[in-house]
Amino acid sequence: MMNKLLIIGASGHGKVIADIAKQSGEWGEILFLDDKTEQLKVLGYPVVGKVKDTWKYIDECAFVVGVGANLTRQSLHEELASKGATLTSVVHPHAIIGDDVSIGMGSVIMAGVVINSGTRLGKGCIINSSSSLDHDNTLGDFVHVSPGSHIAGTVDIGDNTWIGVGCTVSNNVRITGSCQVGAGAVVVKDITESGTYVGVPARRVNL
Numbered sequence: 001m002m003n004k005l006l007i008i009g010a011s012g013h014g015k016v017i018a019d020i021a022k023q024s025g026e027w028g029e030i031l032f033l034d035d036k037t038e039q040l041k042v043l044g045y046p047v048v049g050k051v052k053d054t055w056k057y058i059d060e061c062a063f064v065v066g067v068g069a070n071l072t073r074q075s076l077h078e079e080l081a082s083k084g085a086t087l088t089s090v091v092h093p094h095a096i097i098g099d100d101v102s103i104g105m106g107s108v109i110m111a112g113v114v115i116n117s118g119t120r121l122g123k124g125c126i127i128n129s130s131s132s133l134d135h136d137n138t139l140g141d142f143v144h145v146s147p148g149s150h151i152a153g154t155v156d157i158g159d160n161t162w163i164g165v166g167c168t169v170s171n172n173v174r175i176t177g178s179c180q181v182g183a184g185a186v187v188v189k190d191i192t193e194s195g196t197y198v199g200v201p202a203r204r205v206n207l
């Protein structure tokens with residue numbers, strides 16, 4: 001098994017992934033590729049090049065995309081997959097993951113998360129700090145559940161949907177793909193059309 005982790009993106013989200021990877025104890029070396037930073041090290045880990053340098057590391061590293069924006073994360077993830085890169089998930093040792101939970105490749109599970117049994121996550125998801133997914137949820141690909149959000153049981157969330165910080169989603173609700181659910185929203189009914197939803201109860205807004 002590879003013991004070098006290469007994180008694409010060295011900004012805030014990438015930095016948190018590096019910290020989780022270190023705490024997991026699973027990686028001997030942690031590296032970044034980043035197109036913007038001029039820093040040689042971030043959080044003490046070397047920035048070894050730009051995203052175009054991926055090919056240099058493809059045989060020796062496992063990869064995870066450390067970009068919060070769902071569509072950008074998806075496109076980088078898919079580019080890596082098409083080049084034959086090994087994509088990996090990163091799970092904080094203080095996340096509680098129940099039995100019969102599946103986590104798609106390239107997903108990141110942060111500190112304080114609880115995921116209960118029967119829940120399925122697609123690839124490239126972010127389950128951010130102190131959020132919870134109760135039993136039998138199904139999340140598509142490249143979903144982001146922001147910090148402190150709570151998703152009750154038997155909820156479906158479609159591809160690329162972003163659940164903002166501090167949201168609540170009631171049980172048995174379906175949220176279609178490509179939605180933004182604003183900070184603090186409470187979703188109590190199915191959301192069947194992509195768009196932005198805010199408030200309590202959550203309603204669609206045209207921003």
Ligand SMILES: CC(=O)SCCNC(=O)CCNC(=O)[C@H](O)C(C)(C)COP(=O)(O)OP(=O)(O)OC[C@H]1O[C@@H](n2cnc3c(N)ncnc32)[C@H](O)[C@@H]1OP(=O)(O)O
Nearest residue numbers: 128146147163164165180181182183184185196198199207
């Ligand atoms: C570790 C991390 O940091 S993970 C990232 C966590 N971040 C988040 O969860 C952020 C979630 N984002 C939001 O809630 C955003 O406000 C969005 C996506 C809903 C809307 O963003 P924008 O399109 O930039 O809207 P903007 O800020 O201009 O607000 C437009 C209007 O909607 C209102 N509004 C915006 N967000 C919300 C919200 N969550 N709930 C209620 N009203 C809202 C604003 O007050 C404003 O109203 P006004 O026109 O009467 O002044």
